[in-house]
């Protein structure tokens with residue numbers, strides 16, 4: 059019996075073979091026609107006579123396919139439909155491909171059907187344009203055109219052509235006035251979006267550059283600091299060696315004289331410098347013991363030297379130079395001081411100060427979020443339905459209920475593109491008929507997509523609830539801010555010291571002022587007046603006035619300022635510059651204390667390792683609050699921007715932090731420099747995507763629902779929060795409670811700032827020039843830039859001294875007069891003229 063071969067290859071059906079052959083035939087036919095037509099297009103004129111002698115072998119046609127090709131061209135093109143005859147080979151080629159391959163995308167008959175209009179229109183058009191060239195219009199185009207010409211005239215034909223083309227477009231492309239307008243608008247939108255993206259890119263690049271520059275500067279600073287320390291150590295070593303040498307010399311001298319002479323000789327004790335370290339050196343000389351005990355000048359002791367007489371066995375007197383290791387001595391002294399007096403406690407400045415009780419804050423009834431189960435269910439169904447309408451399947455959906463917003467987390471079915479869901483944002487919002495839908499696709503760290511839907515009955519997040527929360531009460535942060543609650547109903551606390559500066563933006567009435575009050579209240583509930591000071595700038599004049607009651611407790615101001623809360627924009631410049639001086643002073647203190655930041659500095663001060671007589675003091679944090687930054691920038695421009703940028707760049711380590719709020723987050727208010735130095739951002743609702751991008755570097759803030767609904771970021775992910783609500787009466791109660799207690803004599807005084815405009819050349823005495831006068835003059839002439847800040851930077855001077863130097867340079871005719879925010883003009887152009895002028899002065 060024959061065994062069936064199960065491995066037999068499947069046979070190709072006959073039908074397929076036939077189809078393939080027919081397809082190839084059509085394809086070849088199409089190609090022959092196509093090539094013939096092209097050839098005819100160029101040679102048709104010459105081939106006309108050859109066609110009439112079809113059977114004559116001596117007559118040769120120029121067409122690629124000979125007389126046959128020429129005939130095809132003549133029939134289809136010249137005598138037929140002109141240039142539109144090319145539709146015929148195209149149709150055959152498509153047909154051939156379709157029959158042979160059965161590709162779905164190839165639709166020869168649809169193409170033919172769609173081309174009918176043009177098969178008629180084009181010949182007429184060419185007939186009208188080139189009536190003498192039948193190869194374009196064919197006889198058909200010529201005849202129709204001829205007929206129409208006699209019937210409606212040339213102009214009528216042209217009109218007919220144009221109108222028929224328009225009607226075709228309207229029918230075929232559904233081209234209406236509205237659709238064209240919509241397209242144009244879309245294009246304009248796209249362009250503006252591109253522009254915004256470009257702007258964003260530019261800003262990012264700017265930020266990156268600034269960051270790199272800052273890093274470089276910091277690196278340079280560290281290197282310089284290290285070098286200084288090394289140099290100091292070298293100097294100490296040299297001095298140490300000199301000292302030993304001196305003692306040895308003294309010893310040799312003493313050995314050469316009698317004891318009596320020794321007593322008579324005037325004895326001077328060399329007082330070692332700060333960091334001298336001498337090992338014990340016993341010397342066989344005069345009957346003296348000199349004990350050099352304390353060498354510390356950082357702690358509040360002056361050096362103490364005791365002399366004693368002592369005879370050794372052989373009767374000769376011995377000089378013992380005993381030097382106790384400074385570090386050990388220093389530690390011992392501070393330890394003794396701590397033992398005697400306890401650690402320094404800054405709170406003893408106001409020992410009876412009472413923190414405001416939480417009961418001053420109002421409790422709201424709807425503390426717990428209530429959400430209707432029906433609402434949840436219907437939102438869920440509508441999300442599924444909407445996504446389903448767009449062909450997006452969902453494999454799982456969960457809801458997390460927040461105080462004002464509920465987050466629906468979706469796991470889409472495999473293969474669904476995230477961008478597709480993101481693009482449906484508006485459609486989903488529409489179908490849920492809710493404002494403020496935000497789509498997070500994907501949720502960072504999870505593989506899911508989040509859709510935030512506002513609750514129909516949002517609940518208030520009271521300041522009471524966040525301040526009373528365990529999280530805030532037990533928080534271990536330097537400057538904790540309880541912003542409010544997250545979408546998962548957890549209290550959200552962030553550390554201002556780590557941020558280290560905060561930029562807040564939001565359209566008017568969206569919760570900025572409430573947000574600022576929440577920040578201030580959080581800090582006041584955690585920090586003692588001795589540990590924290592606010593500098594408040596309130597151009598709106600009404601928002602922060604309540605805090606004037608706590609001026610003597612929590613505010614800082616210029617020594618000559620009447621009001622601690624600054625409402626006059628012109629006064630802000632002086633305060634900001636004064637803060638810059640405070641920053642420089644603090645850096646100096648940190649440097650002298652060999653610490654890197656305010657936390658380490660204060661810790662060292664508390665351990666009594668820093669001598670108050672050497673200028674050391676406990677440093678409270680300073681928080682600068684500006685309520686309407688746009689207003690400031692509009693009125694004072696660069697003069698405000700520069701010190702703000704400087705503070706933002708450098709002040710973090712010395713405990714000066716900035717909180718800047720603005721209604722208008724446009725790029726000319728929040729410039730690249732400002733943005734780059736404010737990593738902490740809070741956005742309440744803004745009116746446009748562009749504003750949202752300016753503040754957050756991403757859209758989203760335009761989708762918020764207002765009333766304290768906010769987005770917070772420190773550069774990484776965005777967190778949606780409901781800001782805690784603190785009402786004016788509550789703030790009033792808190793400030794009253796504090797204000798009624800005993801405070802400091804006055805607000806904390808910031809360093810005095812002498813503006814560049816103060817002092818005229820008239821009261822400058824050039825005979826009493828600053829020691830750095832010549833250096834400053836050379837620097838100014840070399841840089842051709844007459845600014846005090848240049849001197850400050852390059853010569854490491856304070857504001858006051860640099861200002862005085864500039865005045866002297868003006869009096870000497872080296873720089874011009876004060877010109878507002880511009881740098882002064884430099885009147886000396888080169889070194890030679892300057893040297894001459896300096897010689898004359900001398």
Ligand SMILES: Nc1ncnc2c1ncn2[C@@H]1O[C@H](COP(=O)(O)OP(=O)(O)OP(=O)(O)O)[C@@H](O)[C@H]1O
Pocket residue numbers: 518519564565566567568569570571572573721765766767780781782783784
């Ligand atoms: N966290 C919040 N919770 C509930 N309601 C809030 C919250 N924040 C603000 N609101 C409501 O919004 C109103 C306006 O808030 P706010 O005064 O803070 O706005 P603003 O952004 O400072 O406006 P403007 O810039 O005009 O001063 C408040 O009176 C309050 O009713």
